[in-house]
Amino acid sequence: MTGRKNAMLTTEDRRWLTGEKVYDGQHAKQQRYQRRRDIRERVYNSMLDFSILLDELDDDEWREIFGEVVDGGQQWQNADEDLQAGVRDGLAFLLRTVGIATLMRDGQVSQGTVPERLFTAALRRAGHRDGLLVDSVSLDIEATDVGIPELLEDLHSDEPMSAGSLYLLMESGAVDTDVVQDCLRDQLLEDDSEEV
Incomplete structure (x- = not known):
């Protein structure tokens, strides 16, 4: 890397x-x-x-760099996993930069927030580049604030944790991945011993 x-x-x-x-x-x-x-x-x-x-940027160059999304948006051809992860994380980086977390936490009906305005404008610019007029954009996000401190407490209490909670802890950087691996290993061993 x-x-x-x-x-x-x-x-x-x-x-x-x-x-x-x-x-x-x-x-x-x-x-x-x-x-x-x-x-x-x-x-x-x-x-x-x-x-x-x-x-x-010329369309041929665009395809040379990023590959091409085909089959009605279902397949991304000629893009390696590192590039796909980079695009995903680039979008996440930019969305976080414009305050998307505030929109996700509030869960309110559209109030013309900065993330919504920028997201809408970006979709319009992308559509325009491909000859499309974007009439409207609807952004509906459902999110739950899980609280990293509470997850850390659960991890250290040896209580069973969901795979999603463990993943969130690893992605947050708030915990050493070795600790999460140990927790997963313990849970798997417990599951195996219960089946015997």
Whole structure:
């Protein structure tokens, strides 16, 4: 993951963000500040580049990079798993950036929130690129605030936990994945012993 060519993040940025690289010594604070500033600058400039890419990237180049979604949107051809995960996480990153969690927590009827306005505008721009006029957009999200602290308490209490709760803990980064693996192993062993 950290050995790819430079993009929005450099190889050194990736190493630092994933903990492979640690700044120690006399100038560590300044180095960390500089790294964070450089990342912010590159992310900002990369976001501005998406406007150019959306308007100007040739369809053949688009397919060469991303593959193609076919069968009425059911199949994504010629896109490897890393790219699909990158697109998924890129969307999640941008949705989180515009405050989608607030919309998910409130569960209110549309109030013209920033995430809704941007999501609608993005769908209209994407539709326009493909010759479609988007008349309306309906965004309906059902979410439950599970609370990471409560899940951590459940994990440490040795109470059985659902696979979804364990997955959320692993994805949150709030717990070492080894701890979750141990919990899963214990639950599987318990299930096996009950069947005997």
